[in-house]
Amino acid sequence: MKGAVMKGAVMKQLIQHWVTRQAEQRPDAAAIVWKNVRVTYRELEEHSNRLAAVLKRQGAVRGDRIAFCMAKSPEAITAMLGVLKADCMYVPVDVECPASRVEKILTACEPAGVLVDASGARLMGDVLRSFAGPRPFLGTLEEMPLKENVLATDFCGTDIAAESSAPHVCENDASDGAHILFTSGSTGTPKGVVVTHSSVITYINWTLRYFGIDETDRVSGHAPLHFDLSTQDIYGAFAAGAELHPVPPEYNLLPRKLAAFIQDHRLTQWFSVPSVLNYLCRFDAVPENGFPHLRRLMWCGEVLPTPTLIYLMQKLPSVQFTNLYGPTEATIASSFYTVPECPASETESIPIGTACDGEELLVLDEQRLPVGPGEIGDLYIAGAGLSPGYWRDPEKTASVFLPDPRSIEPRRIYRTGDLARMDEEGRVWFLGRADTQIKSRGYRIELGEIETALHAIDVLEESAVVAIETGGFENMAICCAWVPAGGADINAADVRTRLAESVPRYMLPRHWLQFDRLPKNANGKIDRPRLKADFREAFLSQKSGTAVPGAAT
Amino acid sequence: MSDTLHRKIIELFETEMNLSVPDATTDLIEEGLLDSLIFVDLIVHLETMFDVEIPVADLEFDQFRTVAGIAEFVESLDAGAVSAKQDTAA
Numbered sequence: 001m002k003g004a005v006m007k008g009a010v011m012k013q014l015i016q017h018w019v020t021r022q023a024e025q026r027p028d029a030a031a032i033v034w035k036n037v038r039v040t041y042r043e044l045e046e047h048s049n050r051l052a053a054v055l056k057r058q059g060a061v062r063g064d065r066i067a068f069c070m071a072k073s074p075e076a077i078t079a080m081l082g083v084l085k086a087d088c089m090y091v092p093v094d095v096e097c098p099a100s101r102v103e104k105i106l107t108a109c110e111p112a113g114v115l116v117d118a119s120g121a122r123l124m125g126d127v128l129r130s131f132a133g134p135r136p137f138l139g140t141l142e143e144m145p146l147k148e149n150v151l152a153t154d155f156c157g158t159d160i161a162a163e164s165s166a167p168h169v170c171e172n173d174a175s176d177g178a179h180i181l182f183t184s185g186s187t188g189t190p191k192g193v194v195v196t197h198s199s200v201i202t203y204i205n206w207t208l209r210y211f212g213i214d215e216t217d218r219v220s221g222h223a224p225l226h227f228d229l230s231t232q233d234i235y236g237a238f239a240a241g242a243e244l245h246p247v248p249p250e251y252n253l254l255p256r257k258l259a260a261f262i263q264d265h266r267l268t269q270w271f272s273v274p275s276v277l278n279y280l281c282r283f284d285a286v287p288e289n290g291f292p293h294l295r296r297l298m299w300c301g302e303v304l305p306t307p308t309l310i311y312l313m314q315k316l317p318s319v320q321f322t323n324l325y326g327p328t329e330a331t332i333a334s335s336f337y338t339v340p341e342c343p344a345s346e347t348e349s350i351p352i353g354t355a356c357d358g359e360e361l362l363v364l365d366e367q368r369l370p371v372g373p374g375e376i377g378d379l380y381i382a383g384a385g386l387s388p389g390y391w392r393d394p395e396k397t398a399s400v401f402l403p404d405p406r407s408i409e410p411r412r413i414y415r416t417g418d419l420a421r422m423d424e425e426g427r428v429w430f431l432g433r434a435d436t437q438i439k440s441r442g443y444r445i446e447l448g449e450i451e452t453a454l455h456a457i458d459v460l461e462e463s464a465v466v467a468i469e470t471g472g473f474e475n476m477a478i479c480c481a482w483v484p485a486g487g488a489d490i491n492a493a494d495v496r497t498r499l500a501e502s503v504p505r506y507m508l509p510r511h512w513l514q515f516d517r518l519p520k521n522a523n524g525k526i527d528r529p530r531l532k533a534d535f536r537e538a539f540l541s542q543k544s545g546t547a548v549p550g551a552a553t
Numbered sequence: 554m555s556d557t558l559h560r561k562i563i564e565l566f567e568t569e570m571n572l573s574v575p576d577a578t579t580d581l582i583e584e585g586l587l588d589s590l591i592f593v594d595l596i597v598h599l600e601t602m603f604d605v606e607i608p609v610a611d612l613e614f615d616q617f618r619t620v621a622g623i624a625e626f627v628e629s630l631d632a633g634a635v636s637a638k639q640d641t642a643a
Contacts, residue, residue: 096585250582252589253617256610279589283609441590492571505585512571 014170014197015178015204016084018238019045029215030243032074033265039074041241044081046165051082051141053163054155055113058137062087062171064112065180067105067136069093069120072225072246075141077234079115080179080225085168088112089177091192092226095120100502101190102127105182106136108192109391113137116153118146125150174198180391181228181328184445184507186436188452192391195228199331202384204235206357210336211269211296211322213240218293219269220262221246222276227442228328229300233271252276255285266293273442274304275475281308286315300324300333301442302475303430306346313342325352325430326359327444329400329414331385334359335428351427352420358384362413363422368405371421376431379420380413387414438467438476443506450478450509453502457495459488462518464526465509468535479535480509481518511539558624561602566620569598577620587617599623605630 022029023045032039060066066083068090070076083090091109093102102123106114114136116124121140128138128151140146143157174197182190207213219237221244223229237244245265251258259280262270270291277299280286297312297319304323313321326334337353355361363377364370371377382404389397404411419431436447447465454463462483467476484490492512500508513534519527559577566572572586581587587595595617596607605627616626 250614253582253587253592254609254612254614256612257614275589282593285610491567493567493573496571497573505588510590 013174013201014084014172015200015235016048016081016170018204018235019048019081020167022238022241026215026241029241031238032077032244032246033218034074034246035248037074044074044078045167047078047160048081048085049165049167050160050163051078052085052168053166054139054160055082055086055088056168057163058113058139058154060086060088060112063176064088065091065109066113066115067091067093067109067111068115069095069097069102069124070115070117070141070225071095071119072221072249073117074246075117076225077244077246079141080234083115084172084178085170087170087172087176089194090179092179092181093120093124094224094226094504095123097123097504098501099123099127101504103131104189105192106131107133108182108190109180110134111136113139115139115141116146116150117142121146121150172197174201177388179231181226183328184437184443184449185396186446186448188449190449191393191396193328193387194389194391195231195328195331195387199385199387200231200235202358203332203356204232204239207232207236208240209357211320213237213242213269215241217242217268217295218245218266219243220267220271222270222272223442224249228332229271229273229442232332252279255280255283259285259287259290262291262294263287267291268293268295269298270294270296271298271300273301274299274308275302275441277304277312278308281311286312288315289317291316291319294319296320296322298322298324300326302439304350305471305475306343306348306350309339309350310343310346313339323350323352325428326381326385327414327416329387330359330381330383330416331387334381334383334385335361337427349429351423351429353427355383356385361420361422361428363420363428364405368402368413373424374421376419376421378434379416379418379428379430381416382411382413386412438478440467440476440478441506445478445507447478450480450499450503450507453499454480454482454495456502457498459485459490459498460495461485462515462526464518464528464531466528466532466535468511468532468540470540477511477535477539478507478509479511479513479531479539481513481515481531481534483515483517511535513538555621555624555628558628559620562599562620562623562627565598565602566595570594574620577624579620580618581620582614582618592617595623599627603627603630 022041027042028040030038031041031044066088068079080090137154139155140153141157145153145156177194178197179195180192182192185191221233321339323337324333335353335355337351360382362380365377389401400415401412404413417434419434420428422428438445450465464481466479470477519530521527563574566574616622
């Protein structure tokens with residue numbers, strides 16, 4: 001009867017069931033290829049079933065949150081699936097996240113349990129030792145319990161291996177949350193975006209149809225696991241029965257190694273933020289007619305500079321190039337544009353395109369009425385991808401998830417904070433931000449979050465953060481203007497070290513300028529345009545570190 | 554000799570990139586001190602400081618893992634040029 005129970009579960013369609021289906025149909029096919037390890041669909045299915053059994057034994061029940069602080073690895077992906085099979089939501093925590101931020105995330109999501117590996121164990125141990133909330137259970141997929149300087153784990157890999165690999169009957173519905181992803185919040189507290197099974201399913205099914213992804217594909221896993229692009233890599237691969245090839249993070253340092261990875265793994269699909277592509281371009285790391293297996297290349301997260309696009313399209317003439325656009329709040333991506341031919345000029349811009357199936361893009365004015373073709377307005381998203389909102393934060397949720405002004409049904413629209421226009425063909429063009437949120441290397445960053453953290457540093461008298469466009473591969477460079485408190489003998493490296501204790505590495509300013517006092521405008525407010533001009537003058541135009549991509553070729 | 558070079562590179566991290574590197578054996582990748590942005594800056598600064606050309610195509614992770622590794626790598630590139638620069642700086 002086990003088979004019947006499982007069929008019932010599969011028919012319910014939750015995102016973990018893609019793996020279950022592959023394990024039934026093609027058990028020995030590789031699901032994940034990582035360094036020298038090949039994890040088959042059967043292994044992935046059975047291992048995650050065992051983990052789910054342990055989680056339930058530890059007391060996890062439907063709807064509980066389980067945080068995991070693990071480096072990118074097959075084990076981390078097994079952890080995600082195991083959590084889902086226990087009817088819980090996973091909360092990825094970056095192993096490089098500062099402890100104070102991890103604490104905020106745990107306080108917000110109140111996890112029933114936390115999973116760690118060797119690289120996340122010390123961080124989580126430090127946070128949990130002084131954690132004020134209810135104490136979660138702590139487990140690891142590593143074979144042996146972790147070393148002494150870490151809190152005692154409640155279970156380890158040996159305990160997981162002793163469990164049954166039988167499938168679980170899931171109580172969750174597709175409308176339940178599958179995971180919570182924390183993004184930058186302007187007041188210094190990260191916001192937890194709840195992502196449901198159904199929104200992931202809708203999006204992934206569209207990608208399989210549109211791109212024709214199938215079991216012959218070998219797809220990249222470039223994005224870190226706490227970043228929502230990884231949801232497409234992982235579940236897109238599993239839904240298609242393809243191989244997922246996670247990219248070890250250190251490859252980001254050496255563009256030639258990254259190119260060799262694409263070549264050696266015979267990848268058929270590459271998906272990343274534009275900064276990685278700019279990096280490959282800047283070092284001219286893509287071989288002429290290289291990557292013979294590559295079928296498609298997608299990017300998302302921010303604007304890809306056209307010179308980089310031209311470079312790639314000339315080097316890789318048989319590859320399909322698609323721009324994807326969308327915030328985490330609307331699940332991975334909401335619109336797409338496949339570039340029909342290599343742009344004729346480096347100044348041509350690329351639209352974010354038209355809505356994916358089940359989604360809708362709206363360009364509205366301040367009264368939330370549609371603007372005419374070509375007119376600038378605020379970009380809103382409606383449809384199947386919309387998150388139910390921010391985790392336990394109805395106020396923030398209500399401020400951006402709004403009732404749809406057009407319909408009687410309780411439909412909602414999400415205000416992206418992006419400015420856009422729609423052309424006569426219905427294609428949407430991104431025109432910038434309506435607030436101080438920026439994108440750097442694909443990361444969403446609220447400058448206010450960095451300022452809040454700086455204001456808490458006692459050796460600073462004054463500080464301000466601005467962003468300038470560099471034309472380099474990182475797009476926007478974060479700049480910090482600072483004034484030391486009276487008598488403080490400190491340099492920018494000291495301030496940076498202090499700041500790194502409370503914000504993630506990708507939020508750390510790249511450029512620093514020390515002032516005796518910050519420039520003010522007539523109202524006594526910090527003169528940010530003036531600061532931007534100062535930073536531009538001090539840091540742009542002189543060194544090759546900020547050269548325009550494509551200039552090298 | 555190599556101690557001087559270590560100090561110079563640690564100083565370069567501090568003054569040019571605003572990064573405090575505890576010592577020459579700190580694992581820069583593991584400690585999260587080196588990312589792609591800083592890496593590009595580092596190459597530019599090393600090339601300027603030591604008047605060498607860094608063959609980006611052939612780099613290995615381990616050559617940049619520690620300040621000691623960077624020093625050894627820079628020395629291997631052009632021992633003559635590095636020591637000449639150091640002499641004039643001293």
